[in-house]
Amino acid sequence: MESTVGYALRKVCVYVSAVAMILFAIVQLSLLKLLSIISPGLMKKIHLKMGEKFTMTQNPKFKYEDWGPSFFSLVFIKTVLSVNWCSLGLEAFEGFAAPDTALFTLDGKKTSIHRFLKGNRPLVLSFGSCT
Secondary structure, eight states, X not given: OOOHHHHHHHHHHHHHHHHXXXXXXXXXXXXXXXXXXXXXXXXXXXXXXXXXXTTGGGOTTOOHHHHGGGGGSHXXXXXXXXXXXXXXXXXXXXXXXXXXXXXXXXTSOEEEGGGGOOTTOOOOOOOSOOO
16 A cells, blocks of 8 residues: 555546636636637537537437537537536545545436445445446
8 A cells, every 4th residue: 555645646647637628728718718709600600519529429310510619619618617526536546535526316316436345345346237
C-alpha cells in the first residue's frame, strides 16, 4: 500500500484535473458558440467532424439540425457541469476504499453504491448491455 502522502497528492491531482476539464468545457463551448454566430457553416463543419469521432454522423436518421444546436442549450451546459461536479474527486486508488458514486434508481431517486453494501460481503457491479 502506498503512503498517505502519495495518496493525498494523487487525490489533489484528481481534483485539479477535474477543475481543468470543467474550465476546458466552458472555454470550448464559449468559443464554439462564438463561432456559430460568426460563421454558422464553419461551425456545422466542425461539429460534424467532432461527431465522426463518436459515430454520431454515421446514423442516417441523425440530422445535424436535430442535435447540433442542442450543444449550446442551457440544459446541455448544465448537464456537462453537473456531471463533472458530481464526479469531482471520484477516483479509485489501489489499496484504498472505493469512491461512493452516486446512482439513480429506475424511478429516478438518487442513491449511492455504498447503500448496497452488506457487511463484509463483496459488492459486484456488472455493466453491459442486455440486448
